[in-house]
Amino acid sequence: MSEGPVRIGVLGKGTVGAAFAGLLAERADAVEATTGRRPEIAGVLSRSEGDFSEILERSDLIVELIGGLDPARAYVEQALRAGKPVVTANKQLLAQHGDELFAIAREAGVQLRFEAAVAGVIPIVRVIQESFGATEISRVFGIVNGTTNFILTEMASTGAPYAEVLARAQELGYAEADPEEDVNGADAAAKMAILARLAFHTPVSFDDVVYEGIETIQPDDLSYAKELDLSLKLLGIAERRDGGISVRVFPCFLYGGHPLAPVGGPFNAVMVEAPAITEVTMSGPGAGGVQTASAVLGDIVSIVSGEAPVHEPVVELGVVTDVSSSFYLHLEVADRPGVLARIAQVLGDNGVSVKSVVQRGIGDDARLVMVVHECLESRFAAAVEEIARLDDLRSPPRSIRVIEEEEFG
Numbered sequence: 001m002s003e004g005p006v007r008i009g010v011l012g013k014g015t016v017g018a019a020f021a022g023l024l025a026e027r028a029d030a031v032e033a034t035t036g037r038r039p040e041i042a043g044v045l046s047r048s049e050g051d052f053s054e055i056l057e058r059s060d061l062i063v064e065l066i067g068g069l070d071p072a073r074a075y076v077e078q079a080l081r082a083g084k085p086v087v088t089a090n091k092q093l094l095a096q097h098g099d100e101l102f103a104i105a106r107e108a109g110v111q112l113r114f115e116a117a118v119a120g121v122i123p124i125v126r127v128i129q130e131s132f133g134a135t136e137i138s139r140v141f142g143i144v145n146g147t148t149n150f151i152l153t154e155m156a157s158t159g160a161p162y163a164e165v166l167a168r169a170q171e172l173g174y175a176e177a178d179p180e181e182d183v184n185g186a187d188a189a190a191k192m193a194i195l196a197r198l199a200f201h202t203p204v205s206f207d208d209v210v211y212e213g214i215e216t217i218q219p220d221d222l223s224y225a226k227e228l229d230l231s232l233k234l235l236g237i238a239e240r241r242d243g244g245i246s247v248r249v250f251p252c253f254l255y256g257g258h259p260l261a262p263v264g265g266p267f268n269a270v271m272v273e274a275p276a277i278t279e280v281t282m283s284g285p286g287a288g289g290v291q292t293a294s295a296v297l298g299d300i301v302s303i304v305s306g307e308a309p310v311h312e313p314v315v316e317l318g319v320v321t322d323v324s325s326s327f328y329l330h331l332e333v334a335d336r337p338g339v340l341a342r343i344a345q346v347l348g349d350n351g352v353s354v355k356s357v358v359q360r361g362i363g364d365d366a367r368l369v370m371v372v373h374e375c376l377e378s379r380f381a382a383a384v385e386e387i388a389r390l391d392d393l394r395s396p397p398r399s400i401r402v403i404e405e406e407e408f409g
Protein backbone atom coordinates (compact mmCIF):
# COMPACT_ATOMS: atom_id res chain seq x y z
CA MET A 1 0.00 0.00 0.00
CA SER A 2 1.17 3.53 -0.77
CA GLU A 3 2.01 6.29 1.71
CA GLY A 4 -0.35 9.09 2.87
CA PRO A 5 -3.76 8.49 4.43
CA VAL A 6 -5.39 5.04 4.18
CA ARG A 7 -8.61 5.55 2.25
CA ILE A 8 -11.21 3.03 3.41
CA GLY A 9 -14.28 2.08 1.37
CA VAL A 10 -17.02 0.89 3.73
CA LEU A 11 -19.65 -1.46 2.29
CA GLY A 12 -22.68 -1.45 4.63
CA LYS A 13 -23.84 1.12 7.17
CA GLY A 14 -26.00 -1.08 9.39
CA THR A 15 -25.25 -2.15 12.98
CA VAL A 16 -21.56 -2.84 12.37
CA GLY A 17 -21.00 -0.37 9.50
CA ALA A 18 -22.35 2.58 11.49
CA ALA A 19 -20.41 1.55 14.61
CA PHE A 20 -17.26 1.21 12.49
CA ALA A 21 -17.61 4.74 11.10
CA GLY A 22 -18.01 6.09 14.65
CA LEU A 23 -15.08 4.08 16.02
CA LEU A 24 -12.82 5.09 13.14
CA ALA A 25 -13.48 8.77 13.80
CA GLU A 26 -12.71 8.23 17.49
CA ARG A 27 -9.57 6.10 17.00
CA ALA A 28 -8.04 7.74 13.91
CA ASP A 29 -5.25 9.36 15.98
CA ALA A 30 -4.40 6.04 17.61
CA VAL A 31 -4.32 4.22 14.25
CA GLU A 32 -2.05 6.94 12.84
CA ALA A 33 0.24 6.73 15.88
CA THR A 34 0.51 2.92 15.47
CA THR A 35 0.80 2.62 11.71
CA GLY A 36 2.08 6.03 10.60
CA ARG A 37 -0.94 6.46 8.32
CA ARG A 38 -4.22 8.20 9.08
CA PRO A 39 -7.39 6.28 8.19
CA GLU A 40 -10.18 8.11 6.41
CA ILE A 41 -13.44 6.99 4.89
CA ALA A 42 -13.35 7.15 1.09
CA GLY A 43 -17.01 6.25 0.62
CA VAL A 44 -19.92 4.35 2.11
CA LEU A 45 -22.20 1.93 0.28
CA SER A 46 -25.71 0.95 1.34
CA ARG A 47 -28.79 -0.01 -0.65
CA SER A 48 -29.68 3.66 -1.02
CA GLU A 49 -26.26 5.33 -1.07
CA GLY A 50 -22.99 5.12 -2.99
CA ASP A 51 -21.69 3.38 -6.10
CA PHE A 52 -19.40 0.38 -5.58
CA SER A 53 -17.12 0.97 -8.59
CA GLU A 54 -16.54 4.60 -7.65
CA ILE A 55 -15.86 3.70 -4.01
CA LEU A 56 -13.44 0.95 -5.07
CA GLU A 57 -11.58 3.37 -7.34
CA ARG A 58 -11.17 5.91 -4.50
CA SER A 59 -10.16 3.36 -1.80
CA ASP A 60 -6.91 1.73 -0.71
CA LEU A 61 -8.77 -0.90 1.31
CA ILE A 62 -12.34 -2.26 1.41
CA VAL A 63 -14.33 -3.17 4.52
CA GLU A 64 -17.27 -5.48 3.72
CA LEU A 65 -20.08 -5.17 6.29
CA ILE A 66 -23.10 -6.02 4.13
CA GLY A 67 -23.40 -9.70 5.11
CA GLY A 68 -24.88 -12.58 3.07
CA LEU A 69 -23.46 -13.95 -0.18
CA ASP A 70 -24.89 -11.66 -2.82
CA PRO A 71 -23.64 -9.00 -3.61
CA ALA A 72 -20.95 -9.25 -0.88
CA ARG A 73 -19.09 -12.05 -2.67
CA ALA A 74 -18.88 -10.16 -5.98
CA TYR A 75 -17.71 -6.97 -4.26
CA VAL A 76 -15.02 -8.79 -2.25
CA GLU A 77 -13.78 -10.58 -5.39
CA GLN A 78 -13.65 -7.37 -7.39
CA ALA A 79 -11.78 -5.55 -4.64
CA LEU A 80 -9.20 -8.33 -4.29
CA ARG A 81 -8.71 -8.61 -8.07
CA ALA A 82 -8.17 -4.83 -8.13
CA GLY A 83 -5.31 -5.36 -5.66
CA LYS A 84 -7.15 -3.84 -2.68
CA PRO A 85 -6.98 -5.63 0.69
CA VAL A 86 -10.35 -6.57 2.19
CA VAL A 87 -11.55 -6.85 5.78
CA THR A 88 -14.85 -8.66 6.27
CA ALA A 89 -17.08 -9.70 9.18
CA ASN A 90 -19.03 -12.08 6.93
CA LYS A 91 -18.80 -15.66 8.26
CA GLN A 92 -21.17 -17.24 5.72
CA LEU A 93 -19.20 -15.77 2.83
CA LEU A 94 -15.92 -17.20 4.15
CA ALA A 95 -17.39 -20.53 5.22
CA GLN A 96 -18.98 -21.10 1.82
CA HIS A 97 -16.50 -19.44 -0.54
CA GLY A 98 -13.34 -19.04 1.56
CA ASP A 99 -11.18 -21.24 -0.67
CA GLU A 100 -11.95 -19.27 -3.84
CA LEU A 101 -11.59 -15.93 -2.08
CA PHE A 102 -8.27 -16.79 -0.42
CA ALA A 103 -6.99 -18.08 -3.77
CA ILE A 104 -7.91 -14.78 -5.44
CA ALA A 105 -6.24 -12.87 -2.57
CA ARG A 106 -3.04 -14.93 -2.92
CA GLU A 107 -2.98 -14.48 -6.67
CA ALA A 108 -3.45 -10.72 -6.31
CA GLY A 109 -0.91 -10.58 -3.46
CA VAL A 110 -3.32 -8.79 -1.11
CA GLN A 111 -4.74 -9.60 2.29
CA LEU A 112 -8.22 -10.82 3.17
CA ARG A 113 -8.74 -10.53 6.93
CA PHE A 114 -11.74 -11.65 8.95
CA GLU A 115 -11.21 -11.50 12.72
CA ALA A 116 -14.71 -10.03 13.17
CA ALA A 117 -16.35 -13.04 11.48
CA VAL A 118 -15.66 -15.45 14.35
CA ALA A 119 -16.36 -15.33 18.09
CA GLY A 120 -17.05 -11.61 18.56
CA VAL A 121 -14.21 -9.70 20.15
CA ILE A 122 -12.12 -12.77 21.00
CA PRO A 123 -8.97 -12.48 18.83
CA ILE A 124 -9.05 -16.18 18.01
CA VAL A 125 -8.13 -15.85 14.32
CA ARG A 126 -4.97 -13.93 15.16
CA VAL A 127 -4.06 -16.33 17.98
CA ILE A 128 -4.43 -19.43 15.79
CA GLN A 129 -2.69 -17.88 12.78
CA GLU A 130 0.12 -16.12 14.56
CA SER A 131 0.67 -17.23 18.17
CA PHE A 132 -0.06 -20.91 17.38
CA GLY A 133 1.10 -20.74 13.76
CA ALA A 134 3.68 -23.49 14.31
CA THR A 135 1.66 -25.52 16.84
CA GLU A 136 -0.10 -28.77 15.89
CA ILE A 137 -3.57 -27.95 17.18
CA SER A 138 -5.62 -31.01 18.13
CA ARG A 139 -8.93 -29.35 18.93
CA VAL A 140 -10.63 -25.95 18.77
CA PHE A 141 -13.96 -25.74 20.42
CA GLY A 142 -16.29 -23.47 22.28
CA ILE A 143 -19.35 -21.31 22.43
CA VAL A 144 -19.32 -19.24 19.24
CA ASN A 145 -22.91 -17.99 19.15
CA GLY A 146 -23.99 -15.44 21.77
CA THR A 147 -27.72 -15.60 20.96
CA THR A 148 -28.07 -19.29 21.75
CA ASN A 149 -25.86 -18.99 24.82
CA PHE A 150 -28.12 -16.23 26.12
CA ILE A 151 -31.24 -18.34 25.47
CA LEU A 152 -29.85 -21.48 27.14
CA THR A 153 -28.59 -19.50 30.14
CA GLU A 154 -32.03 -17.89 30.59
CA MET A 155 -33.88 -21.20 30.17
CA ALA A 156 -31.66 -22.77 32.84
CA SER A 157 -32.04 -19.92 35.33
CA THR A 158 -35.79 -19.20 34.87
CA GLY A 159 -37.21 -22.58 33.81
CA ALA A 160 -39.11 -20.74 31.04
CA PRO A 161 -39.75 -22.53 27.72
CA TYR A 162 -37.66 -21.92 24.60
CA ALA A 163 -40.22 -19.79 22.69
CA GLU A 164 -40.73 -17.42 25.64
CA VAL A 165 -37.00 -16.93 26.19
CA LEU A 166 -36.40 -16.41 22.46
CA ALA A 167 -39.02 -13.61 22.48
CA ARG A 168 -37.24 -12.00 25.45
CA ALA A 169 -33.87 -12.28 23.67
CA GLN A 170 -35.40 -10.50 20.66
CA GLU A 171 -36.78 -7.71 22.88
CA LEU A 172 -33.36 -7.22 24.47
CA GLY A 173 -31.57 -7.21 21.10
CA TYR A 174 -29.68 -10.48 21.73
CA ALA A 175 -31.59 -12.24 18.94
CA GLU A 176 -32.45 -10.91 15.50
CA ALA A 177 -36.01 -10.61 14.17
CA ASP A 178 -35.18 -13.67 12.03
CA PRO A 179 -33.15 -15.82 14.45
CA GLU A 180 -33.13 -18.98 12.31
CA GLU A 181 -29.41 -19.14 11.50
CA ASP A 182 -28.51 -18.60 15.14
CA VAL A 183 -30.93 -21.07 16.73
CA ASN A 184 -30.55 -23.85 14.14
CA GLY A 185 -26.75 -23.88 14.53
CA ALA A 186 -25.90 -22.63 11.00
CA ASP A 187 -24.18 -19.46 12.27
CA ALA A 188 -21.99 -21.47 14.65
CA ALA A 189 -21.32 -24.03 11.88
CA ALA A 190 -20.01 -21.31 9.55
CA LYS A 191 -17.69 -20.03 12.28
CA MET A 192 -16.43 -23.54 13.04
CA ALA A 193 -15.69 -24.15 9.35
CA ILE A 194 -13.52 -21.01 9.37
CA LEU A 195 -11.76 -22.02 12.61
CA ALA A 196 -11.19 -25.61 11.41
CA ARG A 197 -9.59 -24.36 8.19
CA LEU A 198 -7.26 -22.11 10.16
CA ALA A 199 -6.40 -24.65 12.85
CA PHE A 200 -5.77 -27.65 10.61
CA HIS A 201 -4.48 -25.91 7.43
CA THR A 202 -6.93 -27.87 5.33
CA PRO A 203 -9.85 -26.82 3.14
CA VAL A 204 -13.08 -26.95 5.17
CA SER A 205 -16.37 -25.51 4.04
CA PHE A 206 -19.77 -25.01 5.64
CA ASP A 207 -21.01 -28.22 3.93
CA ASP A 208 -18.43 -30.28 5.86
CA VAL A 209 -19.92 -29.26 9.21
CA VAL A 210 -22.60 -31.42 10.83
CA TYR A 211 -24.82 -29.16 12.91
CA GLU A 212 -27.87 -29.15 15.18
CA GLY A 213 -29.59 -26.24 16.92
CA ILE A 214 -31.37 -25.63 20.21
CA GLU A 215 -35.02 -25.35 19.06
CA THR A 216 -36.11 -28.67 20.59
CA ILE A 217 -34.55 -28.20 24.04
CA GLN A 218 -37.18 -28.58 26.79
CA PRO A 219 -37.10 -26.85 30.19
CA ASP A 220 -37.17 -30.22 31.96
CA ASP A 221 -33.95 -31.26 30.17
CA LEU A 222 -32.36 -28.32 31.93
CA SER A 223 -33.91 -29.05 35.32
CA TYR A 224 -32.74 -32.68 35.24
CA ALA A 225 -29.35 -31.47 34.13
CA LYS A 226 -29.08 -29.37 37.29
CA GLU A 227 -29.54 -32.52 39.37
CA LEU A 228 -26.69 -34.14 37.46
CA ASP A 229 -24.51 -30.98 37.81
CA LEU A 230 -24.58 -30.39 34.05
CA SER A 231 -24.93 -27.12 32.16
CA LEU A 232 -26.16 -26.90 28.58
CA LYS A 233 -24.24 -25.07 25.82
CA LEU A 234 -24.41 -24.98 22.04
CA LEU A 235 -20.87 -26.17 21.33
CA GLY A 236 -18.81 -26.04 18.17
CA ILE A 237 -16.04 -28.64 18.02
CA ALA A 238 -13.36 -28.95 15.36
CA GLU A 239 -10.91 -31.74 16.09
CA ARG A 240 -8.50 -34.24 14.62
CA ARG A 241 -10.07 -37.70 14.67
CA ASP A 242 -8.87 -41.00 13.18
CA GLY A 243 -6.44 -39.38 10.74
CA GLY A 244 -9.06 -36.90 9.53
CA ILE A 245 -11.02 -34.09 11.10
CA SER A 246 -14.49 -33.78 12.55
CA VAL A 247 -16.30 -30.44 12.67
CA ARG A 248 -19.64 -30.38 14.46
CA VAL A 249 -22.07 -28.10 16.27
CA PHE A 250 -24.59 -29.46 18.76
CA PRO A 251 -26.22 -28.73 22.12
CA CYS A 252 -24.09 -30.39 24.75
CA PHE A 253 -24.10 -30.85 28.51
CA LEU A 254 -20.89 -29.95 30.29
CA TYR A 255 -19.88 -31.08 33.74
CA GLY A 256 -19.81 -28.32 36.37
CA GLY A 257 -16.01 -28.13 36.47
CA HIS A 258 -15.57 -27.67 32.73
CA PRO A 259 -13.90 -24.33 31.79
CA LEU A 260 -16.83 -23.45 29.47
CA ALA A 261 -19.58 -24.30 32.01
CA PRO A 262 -19.60 -20.86 33.71
CA VAL A 263 -19.68 -18.91 30.39
CA GLY A 264 -23.21 -17.48 30.43
CA GLY A 265 -25.42 -14.93 28.70
CA PRO A 266 -24.42 -13.52 25.30
CA PHE A 267 -20.73 -14.32 25.85
CA ASN A 268 -18.56 -16.48 23.61
CA ALA A 269 -15.59 -18.59 24.67
CA VAL A 270 -13.11 -20.58 22.62
CA MET A 271 -10.65 -23.23 23.79
CA VAL A 272 -7.62 -24.35 21.82
CA GLU A 273 -5.90 -27.62 22.68
CA ALA A 274 -2.55 -28.91 21.50
CA PRO A 275 0.06 -31.19 23.05
CA ALA A 276 2.55 -28.30 23.19
CA ILE A 277 0.23 -25.83 24.91
CA THR A 278 -2.19 -28.13 26.82
CA GLU A 279 -5.17 -25.78 26.60
CA VAL A 280 -5.94 -22.08 26.32
CA THR A 281 -9.37 -20.54 26.89
CA MET A 282 -10.47 -17.06 25.82
CA SER A 283 -13.86 -15.48 26.38
CA GLY A 284 -15.60 -12.19 25.64
CA PRO A 285 -18.76 -10.59 24.23
CA GLY A 286 -20.03 -12.58 21.26
CA ALA A 287 -21.41 -9.77 19.09
CA GLY A 288 -22.47 -6.13 19.06
CA GLY A 289 -21.85 -3.27 16.65
CA VAL A 290 -18.94 -1.58 18.37
CA GLN A 291 -17.32 -4.86 19.48
CA THR A 292 -17.38 -6.19 15.92
CA ALA A 293 -16.19 -2.84 14.56
CA SER A 294 -13.26 -2.99 16.97
CA ALA A 295 -12.17 -6.35 15.51
CA VAL A 296 -12.47 -4.85 12.00
CA LEU A 297 -10.29 -1.91 13.00
CA GLY A 298 -7.69 -4.30 14.46
CA ASP A 299 -7.47 -6.04 11.07
CA ILE A 300 -7.00 -2.69 9.35
CA VAL A 301 -4.13 -1.84 11.69
CA SER A 302 -2.52 -5.22 10.86
CA ILE A 303 -2.87 -4.66 7.11
CA VAL A 304 -1.52 -1.13 7.21
CA SER A 305 1.35 -2.30 9.45
CA GLY A 306 2.22 -4.83 6.75
CA GLU A 307 1.57 -8.09 8.62
CA ALA A 308 0.71 -10.77 6.10
CA PRO A 309 -0.75 -14.10 7.23
CA VAL A 310 -0.66 -17.02 4.82
CA HIS A 311 -3.94 -18.75 3.98
CA GLU A 312 -2.55 -21.61 1.93
CA PRO A 313 -4.11 -24.97 2.91
CA VAL A 314 -1.22 -27.42 3.13
CA VAL A 315 -2.93 -30.78 3.68
CA GLU A 316 -6.10 -32.53 2.57
CA LEU A 317 -7.72 -34.16 5.62
CA GLY A 318 -10.85 -36.29 5.28
CA VAL A 319 -13.95 -35.47 7.28
CA VAL A 320 -14.80 -38.17 9.84
CA THR A 321 -18.50 -38.38 10.63
CA ASP A 322 -18.97 -41.27 13.09
CA VAL A 323 -17.21 -40.16 16.26
CA SER A 324 -17.55 -41.11 19.93
CA SER A 325 -19.61 -39.08 22.38
CA SER A 326 -21.21 -39.40 25.76
CA PHE A 327 -24.98 -38.74 25.89
CA TYR A 328 -27.81 -37.66 28.15
CA LEU A 329 -30.95 -39.71 27.41
CA HIS A 330 -34.45 -38.68 28.54
CA LEU A 331 -37.17 -41.35 28.44
CA GLU A 332 -40.84 -41.22 29.45
CA VAL A 333 -41.88 -44.79 30.18
CA ALA A 334 -44.73 -46.79 31.72
CA ASP A 335 -44.09 -47.24 35.45
CA ARG A 336 -44.09 -51.05 35.55
CA PRO A 337 -41.65 -53.76 36.59
CA GLY A 338 -38.77 -54.63 34.31
CA VAL A 339 -38.71 -51.42 32.22
CA LEU A 340 -35.30 -50.29 33.36
CA ALA A 341 -33.93 -53.79 32.80
CA ARG A 342 -35.30 -53.90 29.23
CA ILE A 343 -33.79 -50.52 28.43
CA ALA A 344 -30.45 -51.46 30.01
CA GLN A 345 -30.49 -54.65 27.92
CA VAL A 346 -30.93 -52.72 24.65
CA LEU A 347 -28.18 -50.29 25.60
CA GLY A 348 -25.87 -53.16 26.60
CA ASP A 349 -26.57 -55.10 23.39
CA ASN A 350 -25.42 -52.03 21.44
CA GLY A 351 -22.27 -51.57 23.52
CA VAL A 352 -23.60 -48.51 25.36
CA SER A 353 -22.93 -48.38 29.12
CA VAL A 354 -24.79 -46.24 31.63
CA LYS A 355 -22.92 -43.80 33.88
CA SER A 356 -25.78 -42.38 35.99
CA VAL A 357 -29.59 -42.55 36.20
CA VAL A 358 -32.27 -40.32 37.74
CA GLN A 359 -35.78 -41.82 38.00
CA ARG A 360 -39.06 -40.02 38.84
CA GLY A 361 -42.65 -41.29 39.00
CA ILE A 362 -45.35 -39.19 37.26
CA GLY A 363 -48.78 -40.87 37.78
CA ASP A 364 -48.73 -44.18 35.90
CA ASP A 365 -45.62 -43.16 34.03
CA ALA A 366 -42.00 -42.57 34.99
CA ARG A 367 -39.17 -40.49 33.67
CA LEU A 368 -35.73 -41.99 33.29
CA VAL A 369 -32.89 -39.59 32.74
CA MET A 370 -29.52 -41.19 32.19
CA VAL A 371 -26.03 -40.26 31.16
CA VAL A 372 -24.18 -42.89 29.14
CA HIS A 373 -20.43 -43.30 28.77
CA GLU A 374 -18.67 -42.31 25.57
CA CYS A 375 -19.50 -44.63 22.66
CA LEU A 376 -19.66 -44.42 18.85
CA GLU A 377 -22.56 -42.13 17.92
CA SER A 378 -23.86 -44.70 15.41
CA ARG A 379 -24.14 -47.30 18.20
CA PHE A 380 -25.98 -44.91 20.48
CA ALA A 381 -28.35 -43.97 17.63
CA ALA A 382 -29.06 -47.67 16.97
CA ALA A 383 -29.81 -48.23 20.68
CA VAL A 384 -32.16 -45.23 20.83
CA GLU A 385 -33.97 -46.39 17.72
CA GLU A 386 -34.52 -49.79 19.33
CA ILE A 387 -35.63 -48.25 22.65
CA ALA A 388 -38.13 -46.04 20.80
CA ARG A 389 -39.85 -49.21 19.53
CA LEU A 390 -40.38 -50.68 23.04
CA ASP A 391 -44.03 -50.78 24.21
CA ASP A 392 -42.87 -49.20 27.47
CA LEU A 393 -42.15 -45.81 25.83
CA ARG A 394 -44.72 -43.03 26.30
CA SER A 395 -43.06 -40.43 24.04
CA PRO A 396 -40.06 -40.35 21.68
CA PRO A 397 -36.67 -40.49 23.44
CA ARG A 398 -34.70 -37.23 23.67
CA SER A 399 -30.92 -37.16 23.72
CA ILE A 400 -28.21 -34.50 24.07
CA ARG A 401 -24.44 -34.98 23.95
CA VAL A 402 -22.37 -34.65 27.12
CA ILE A 403 -18.71 -33.79 27.59
CA GLU A 404 -17.30 -35.73 30.50
CA GLU A 405 -15.05 -34.14 33.06
CA GLU A 406 -12.29 -36.68 32.67
CA GLU A 407 -11.70 -35.67 29.04
CA PHE A 408 -10.03 -32.51 30.34
CA GLY A 409 -7.22 -31.54 32.63
Ligand SMILES: NC(=O)c1ccc[n+]([C@@H]2O[C@H](COP(=O)([O-])OP(=O)(O)OC[C@H]3O[C@@H](n4cnc5c(N)ncnc54)[C@H](OP(=O)(O)O)[C@@H]3O)[C@@H](O)[C@H]2O)c1
Nearest residue numbers: 012013014015016046047048065066067089090287288292
Ligand atom coordinates in the same frame (compact mmCIF):
# COMPACT_ATOMS: atom_id res chain seq x y z
N1 LIG B 1 -24.35 -7.27 14.22
C1 LIG B 1 -23.41 -7.93 14.87
O1 LIG B 1 -23.31 -7.91 16.10
C2 LIG B 1 -22.40 -8.74 14.08
C3 LIG B 1 -21.41 -9.47 14.78
C4 LIG B 1 -20.43 -10.17 14.05
C5 LIG B 1 -20.47 -10.16 12.66
N2 LIG B 1 -21.47 -9.46 12.03
C6 LIG B 1 -21.45 -9.49 10.57
O2 LIG B 1 -21.29 -8.15 10.10
C7 LIG B 1 -21.94 -8.00 8.85
C8 LIG B 1 -22.91 -6.81 8.92
O3 LIG B 1 -23.86 -7.08 9.93
P1 LIG B 1 -24.88 -5.94 10.45
O4 LIG B 1 -25.48 -6.49 11.70
O5 LIG B 1 -24.20 -4.62 10.48
O6 LIG B 1 -25.98 -5.97 9.27
P2 LIG B 1 -27.12 -4.88 8.99
O7 LIG B 1 -27.38 -4.07 10.21
O8 LIG B 1 -28.24 -5.64 8.38
O9 LIG B 1 -26.47 -3.92 7.89
C9 LIG B 1 -26.26 -4.33 6.56
C10 LIG B 1 -25.87 -3.13 5.72
O10 LIG B 1 -25.58 -3.61 4.41
C11 LIG B 1 -26.32 -2.83 3.48
N3 LIG B 1 -26.75 -3.66 2.36
C12 LIG B 1 -27.53 -4.76 2.36
N4 LIG B 1 -27.70 -5.22 1.11
C13 LIG B 1 -27.02 -4.38 0.31
C14 LIG B 1 -26.82 -4.32 -1.10
N5 LIG B 1 -27.37 -5.22 -1.91
N6 LIG B 1 -26.04 -3.32 -1.60
C15 LIG B 1 -25.49 -2.40 -0.78
N7 LIG B 1 -25.65 -2.40 0.57
C16 LIG B 1 -26.40 -3.38 1.09
C17 LIG B 1 -27.55 -2.34 4.22
O11 LIG B 1 -28.02 -1.21 3.54
P3 LIG B 1 -29.26 -0.32 4.07
O12 LIG B 1 -28.69 0.49 5.20
O13 LIG B 1 -29.62 0.51 2.89
O14 LIG B 1 -30.30 -1.30 4.49
C18 LIG B 1 -26.95 -2.06 5.61
O15 LIG B 1 -26.39 -0.77 5.65
C19 LIG B 1 -22.62 -9.36 8.55
O16 LIG B 1 -21.77 -10.14 7.77
C20 LIG B 1 -22.75 -9.96 9.93
O17 LIG B 1 -22.79 -11.38 9.93
C21 LIG B 1 -22.42 -8.75 12.69
